[in-house]
Amino acid sequence: MEWWPAYLLLGAVVGFFAGLLGIGGGLILVPVLTVIFTAQHFPPDRILHLALGTTMAAIIFTSASSLRAHHAHGAVNWQVVKHITPGVIIGTLGGATLVGMLPSRVLSIIFVVFIFYAATQMLLKIAPKPSRKLPDGPSMLGVGCIIGAVSSFVAIGGGLLTVPFLTLCNVRLQQAIGTAAAVGFPIAVAGAIGYVLNGMAQSEPLPEYSLGYVHIPALGWIVLASMLTAPLGARTTHVIPTGALRTIFVLLLYLLGTRMLIGLF
Template sequence: MEWWLVYLLLGGTIGFLAGLLGIGGGLVMVPALTFIFTAQDFPPERILHLALGTTMATIVFTSLASLRMHHAHGAVNWWIVKYLSPGIILGTLVGSTLAGSLSTQALGIIFVIFIYYAATQMWLKIRPTSSHVLPGKVGMIVVGSLIGVLSSLVAIGGGLLTVPFLSMCNVKLQYAIGTAAAVGFPIAVAGTLGYIINGMLQAQSLPDSSLGYVYLPALGWIAIASMLTAPLGARVTHSMQSATLRKIFVILLYFLGTKMLLNLFQ
C-alpha cells in the first residue's frame, strides 16, 4: 500500500471536517494515525506517542491559518493571548514531557476519556454559565498552564478548553473563539517542540524519517491535503443542517474512542 496516499486521504478528511464543523482535527487524527501506524508495524510502545506528536505538528499549520482569519475579522483579544501564553507554553512543555514518560496504555486511556468528554459535551450541548470575570495576570498564567498540559497530552489546539473558560468569564462567543484560535498557535508550537525533544531523548528504534515523536512523511501529506479541503468543508456547511452535522461528528467520536479503547486492551 502507498502510505503517502493514506496520509493524503486522512489529511483531506481532517481538513474537510475542520471546515465543515469548525473543530480541530486532533480528536479524529490521533486515533486514525494510531491505526495507520499500527498497520505500518511501527514500534507498539511508541505508536501513540508518534500519533500525538505528529498531530500536534499539523496543528501548527491549521492554527496559524485560523489565527490569521480571526485576526482579520478583529475577533482576537490580544491582551488575553498575551497573559495566557506564558502559562500555556510552560504547561504544554510539561504535558509533552509527561506524555513521553507515560506508557501507551496510560496515555491512551487519558485520550479516550477526553474524547468521550468532548463527544458528550457536544451531544448534550453543555455550555458554561457566564458568572465570572477574567482572573488577574497570575491567574491567567495558572489557567494557561492547565490548558497547556491537557492540550499537549491529547494533542488538541486548546479550543475545547479555552472557549468554555473565556465564555465563563463573560467574553463574547465570537471573541472567545477567535482568541482560542490565537492561543492554539503557541500550544501547537510548544507541544511540537516538546514531542520532538522528548522523542529524541527518550525513545529508540523510531521509524525512519521521524523527528523525535513527529513522523515527517505523515505531517507533510496531511498538512498539504488539510489546507486544500478545509475551504471546501466551510462552503458545504452552509448547505447542511448544523444539528445533523453535530450528530454525525458525535457518533464518529464515540466510535473512534471505543475502537481505540478496545485496541488498548487487546
C-alpha cells in the same frame, strides 16, 4: 511512501470538519494515526507518542490558518492571548515532557476518557453560563498552564478548553472562539517542539523519517490535504445546515473512542 493515500484521505476528512465546525481535528487524527502506524509495524510502545506528536505538529498549520481568519474579522482578544500564552507554553512543554515518560497504555486511557468527554460535550452542546470576570495575571498564568498541559496530553489546539473558560468569564462567543484559535497556535508550536525533543532523547530507534515523535511523511500529506479541504468545509457551513454533519462527527468520535477502548483490553 506507499501509505500516502491513507494520510491524504485522513487529512482531507480532518480539514473538512475543521473548516465546518471550527475544530482542530486532533481527536480524529490521533486514533486513526494509531491504526495506520500499527499497520506499518512501528514500535508498539511508541505508536501513540508518534500519533500525538505528529498531530500536534499538524495543528500548527491549521491553527495558523484559523488565527489569520479570526484576526481579519477582529475576533481575537489579544490582551487575553498575551496574558495566557506564557502559562500555555509552560504547561504544554511540561505536558509533552511528562507524556514521553508515560507508557502507551496510560496515554490511551487518558485519550479515551477525553474523546468521550469531548463527544458528549458536543452532542449535548454543554456550555458554561457567564458568571465571572477574566482573572488577573497570575491566575491567568495558572489557567494557561492547565490548558496547555491537557492539550499536549491529547494533542488538541486547546479550543475545547479555552472557549468554555472564556465563555464562563463573560467573553462573547465569537470572540472566545477567535481568541481560542489564537491561543491554539503557541500550544501547537510548544507541543510539537516538546514531542520532537522528547522523541530525540529516546534511546530506542524510531521509524525512518521521524523527527523525534513527529513522523514527517504523515505530517506532510495530512497538512497538504487538510489545507485544501478546510475552505470547502467553511463554505459548506453557509450552504447547508450543519446539525446533521455535527452529529456524524460526534458519532465518529464515539466510534473511534470505542475502538481505542476495545484495544485496551
